[in-house]
Amino acid sequence: MQTEMIKIDREGELEQQLEKAAALIRRGELVAFPTETVYGLGADAMNESAAARIYSAKGRPSDNPLIVHIADLSQVDEVASYVPEAARRVMEQFWPGPLTVILNKKDAVPDGTTGGLKTVAIRMPSHPVARALIRESGRLIAAPSANLSGRPSPTTADHVYEDMKGRIPMILDGGPVGIGIESTIIDMSGPLPLILRPGYISREQLMEVAGQVEIDPAVSGKVMPEKVVAKAPGMKYRHYAPRGQLVLIEGPEDKVIEKINALAAEKEKEGLRVGVIASDEIVDRCSAGVCLHIGSRSNPETIAARLYDVLRETDKLGLDYIYSESFFEKGLLDAVMNRMLKAAGYRLISLQPDVERRAAE
Ligand code: AMP
Ligand code: MG
Numbered sequence: 001m002q003t004e005m006i007k008i009d010r011e012g013e014l015e016q017q018l019e020k021a022a023a024l025i026r027r028g029e030l031v032a033f034p035t036e037t038v039y040g041l042g043a044d045a046m047n048e049s050a051a052a053r054i055y056s057a058k059g060r061p062s063d064n065p066l067i068v069h070i071a072d073l074s075q076v077d078e079v080a081s082y083v084p085e086a087a088r089r090v091m092e093q094f095w096p097g098p099l100t101v102i103l104n105k106k107d108a109v110p111d112g113t114t115g116g117l118k119t120v121a122i123r124m125p126s127h128p129v130a131r132a133l134i135r136e137s138g139r140l141i142a143a144p145s146a147n148l149s150g151r152p153s154p155t156t157a158d159h160v161y162e163d164m165k166g167r168i169p170m171i172l173d174g175g176p177v178g179i180g181i182e183s184t185i186i187d188m189s190g191p192l193p194l195i196l197r198p199g200y201i202s203r204e205q206l207m208e209v210a211g212q213v214e215i216d217p218a219v220s221g222k223v224m225p226e227k228v229v230a231k232a233p234g235m236k237y238r239h240y241a242p243r244g245q246l247v248l249i250e251g252p253e254d255k256v257i258e259k260i261n262a263l264a265a266e267k268e269k270e271g272l273r274v275g276v277i278a279s280d281e282i283v284d285r286c287s288a289g290v291c292l293h294i295g296s297r298s299n300p301e302t303i304a305a306r307l308y309d310v311l312r313e314t315d316k317l318g319l320d321y322i323y324s325e326s327f328f329e330k331g332l333l334d335a336v337m338n339r340m341l342k343a344a345g346y347r348l349i350s351l352q353p354d355v356e357r358r359a360a361e
Contacts (some may be wrong), residue, residue, distance in 0.1 A: 003165050005157060006267040007173045008034075014132040021170055022136035025050075030057055030144040034174030035125040037098045037183050037199070038308070039160045040069070040143030041168065043134065045079070049111035051142050055107060055112075057167045060149040065115035066142040067100050067183070068122050070136035075336065079120050081106045086210045087188040093209045096126035098179055098200040102187040111282045113142045119189045129174040145182060146171075152240045152343070153306040155180050159312060180305035181335055188212065195219065198335040200304070224326075224346040240343040242311045244275070244319040248344050250326035251351025257282045259351060260323045264288035267321045275314050277281050277324035279303065290317055294324075300332040307336055311343060 008017055021031045025042060026112050032041050041058060045068045055062050062130045066080055072092060076083060080103040096178035103122035108195055114120050125131060134141050145153040148163040157173035164171065184199030186206060195203055206213045247263070257278070264274045265288040268346035275288035281295035292310050295302030314322050324340065326348070327333040339350065 001166055001169060003161065003168055004170045005161060005173055006170065008129055008175075009230060010128070010174070014128065015136055018129070018132055018172070021133055021172055022138075024170055025133070025137035025139055025141065028053070030054060030168040030170075031133070032154075032157075032164060032168060033130055033143075034128045034157070034172065034177055035127045035143075036178045037125075037155045037181065038155055038177055038179075039146040039157065040067075040130070040141075040145040041146035041160075041164070042069070042141040043153060045113050045140040045142035046108060046136075047139075048108065048112040051110060051112035054142065054144065057164065058144065058147070058149045060144065060261045062112075063115045064144075065117055065121060066113050066144050068109070068113065068120055069130060069134055069141040069143055070122060070124050071131045072096075075125070076103075076122060079106055079109050079122060081105065084188060086193065089209050090186065090188070090193075090206065091124070094205075095124040096131065096199055097124070098126075098183040099123065100183045100197075102185065102189050102196070104189050107356060119187070121185065123183055127174065127177075129172055143155075150239065150241055152242065152311040153182060153310050156307070159308070162312070165325060176305075178305070179301075180307060180309075181339060184335070186210075189217075198338050200332060200335065202331055222346070222348055222350075224339065240308070240311065240339050241345070242314045242319075242343065244273075244314055244322050245347070246311075246314075246322045246324060246340075246344040247347045247349065248324050248326045248340060249349045250324040251353065252353075253282060253325075255351045257285045257323050259349065260325070261285075261287045263323050264321075272320040273318055275317060275319040275322040277310055277314075277322060279327075282325060289321075289323070290319065297327070297329075297333075299327075300327075300336070303327065304332055304336050307339060321356070 100123040146160045154160045155177045184201040185197040187194040195215045267274045276286045276289045295306045
């Protein structure tokens, strides 16, 4: 299959540029498109065989559900059987934007879209290309991230092309995305709102609108979730992983960079290809391996935006080992760490002094 790349001219008429893409969606075909979080791989959400194509293009396990993208609030009622008052408030406050809300589904939503679950994940993206594609196609668009299953999510059209070339008919190139990590997922299908995936919209922000909000215990820990909650099937699969072995190091800045340099030097001596992922704050002190700059701790947005590109870069460089500093902090960096821990298969070296560690427990 030929994969056509369409470069979107944001100054020009969007409708015209998306005509072909919208027709593909209506025909049950796949189109990759930019959103404000990451690139999505879209198909008609209400067409079972179209959704099935997503799974085969990504090589994704079929019980890992998709997110249904809408362009208008009224479309929630096409897929959700019941919308609690708190969920309405959350949607009005944060949509369009990087938040996915899980509700009980209507029968019309095919099992192929929800991975057989009785709930449906819904998001209204703010990216103009995503919104225009939904409108022009006249369909709700089911989409996961447009990467091969297990690989880092794509934040540019070139990332999508690397993974999807020959597997899908079209990629809409809207330039690099803004946020760079996937949407926050909040499950509002039960009595207590539960965050299943941290993202740009924080728990604190959600609590202001929805009252008490819990975080799924499997989400934020430093250890691999042993028993996976059936509600969040995506959690049990390997995610975001580069081909080399990623190891995270946490602790006081000076000790972290010292340890990273020692580990990197050791592996280099063994003849292995080594990379170091470092923020502005320590990047000048990298002394071994290829140093990859991930952004600035004082500006977490830069780190979220660079994360997946850096992970993909480690593959292009053919690195065997990658050592990275950790970002255990509140807010957006917590969402970054959630991805990094998965990408590292939870390999984490802690250099916290015992006292501090005990205090933190
Ligand atoms: P992706 O955008 O590639 O991360 O894929 C969509 C994510 O949404 C996956 O991690 C899914 O597990 C999650 N998701 C979608 N629908 C549901 C649902 N009904 N319940 C729980 N998680 C969901
Ligand atoms: Mg994904």
